[in-house]
Amino acid sequence: MVSPPPLAESTTDVCTPVRRDPMPAAQAALLAARLKAIAEPTRLRLLSLVAAHDGQEACVCDLTGPVDLSQPTVSHHLKILVAAGLLTRTKRGSWAFYALVPGALEGLADVLRSSVAGSPS
Amino acid sequence: MVSPPPLAESTTDVCTPVRRDPMPAAQAALLAARLKAIAEPTRLRLLSLVAAHDGQEACVCDLTGPVDLSQPTVSHHLKILVAAGLLTRTKRGSWAFYALVPGALEGLADVLRSSVAGSPS
DNA sequence: CTTTGGCATAGATGTTCGTCGATCGATCGG
DNA sequence: CCGATCGATCGACGAACATCTATGCCAAAG
Numbered sequence: 001m002v003s004p005p006p007l008a009e010s011t012t013d014v015c016t017p018v019r020r021d022p023m024p025a026a027q028a029a030l031l032a033a034r035l036k037a038i039a040e041p042t043r044l045r046l047l048s049l050v051a052a053h054d055g056q057e058a059c060v061c062d063l064t065g066p067v068d069l070s071q072p073t074v075s076h077h078l079k080i081l082v083a084a085g086l087l088t089r090t091k092r093g094s095w096a097f098y099a100l101v102p103g104a105l106e107g108l109a110d111v112l113r114s115s116v117a118g119s120p121s
Numbered sequence: 122m123v124s125p126p127p128l129a130e131s132t133t134d135v136c137t138p139v140r141r142d143p144m145p146a147a148q149a150a151l152l153a154a155r156l157k158a159i160a161e162p163t164r165l166r167l168l169s170l171v172a173a174h175d176g177q178e179a180c181v182c183d184l185t186g187p188v189d190l191s192q193p194t195v196s197h198h199l200k201i202l203v204a205a206g207l208l209t210r211t212k213r214g215s216w217a218f219y220a221l222v223p224g225a226l227e228g229l230a231d232v233l234r235s236s237v238a239g240s241p242s
Numbered sequence: 243c244t245t246t247g248g249c250a251t252a253g254a255t256g257t258t259c260g261t262c263g264a265t266c267g268a269t270c271g272g
Numbered sequence: 273c274c275g276a277t278c279g280a281t282c283g284a285c286g287a288a289c290a291t292c293t294a295t296g297c298c299a300a301a302g
Binding site: 018028 | 144170233
Binding site: 180181182192193195196197200212214215216217 | 247248249250251252
């Protein structure tokens with residue numbers, strides 16, 4: 001590997017010098033896992049549907065119709081959203097009510113803003 | 122698939138009344154596609170690596186080493202990040218330099234904050 | 243013009259993911 | 273208890289994805 005003419009300065013074989021430490025692999029894996037939970041059209045719609053309900057909670061029977069998917073599929077997505085810390089599950093009677101975790105999505109957005117540009121050691 | 126209260130078909134009450142219109146399927150698909158671009162550990166590290174370089178740009182030879190992947194794989198991920206509007210590609214001589222699109226990641230974070238709870242308009 | 247080096251593309255492969263139908267535990271009404 | 277309903281789990285299937293090796297393209301060097 002040869003350095004490009006105007007920009008190379010380092011003693012290593014790097015083309016451009018490095019100013020900060022990049023994101024560690026472990027942190028990248030963790031953030032990516034959280035982002036994967038919302039990087040899916042159905043799950044975004046489910047979050048929006050829950051938020052659109054009074055009290056910001058809804059049972060599964062409220063959601064299967066609007067997203068036009070089978071009940072097992074909806075339960076599967078809801079489980080992923082709960083595991084990601086974006087929804088909570090509360091069983092009342094025969095129904096399972098899902099509610100938004102306040103600030104969870106905003107927190108994820110904030111981490112996204114700061115993780116790439118701002119993590120110097 | 123029956124609801125405890127009388128089954129409704131429209132946006133009126135089912136289990137819980139609806140207060141807002143949920144996210145449209147088209148918007149959910151578009152947002153999910155953008156999120157998928159960053160919901161991957163290697164791509165997050167690549168974004169961070171580019172941000173860590175002087176001038177916030179780097180060529181492929183700068184990135185293959187740190188992420189410990191083959192050069193075609195790195196090119197593949199960079200292409201996805203360019204398609205998502207997060208990186209720009211500029212060829213100078215034999216080298217292809219990738220740079221962050223200013224504000225792209227922040228804009229995505231803002232959309233994420235407002236899309237679920239905010240009004241769809 | 244030939245060679246060399248950086249990078250993109252193509253094809254192949256193993257894994258992950260989204261979806262469904264079938265089933266099962268749990269709960270409520272008679 | 274009995275039958276019905278809500279919702280979670282299981283097993284399967286097809287699509288999408290991340291990765292590799294091999295190859296092609298283009299610019300610079302000799």
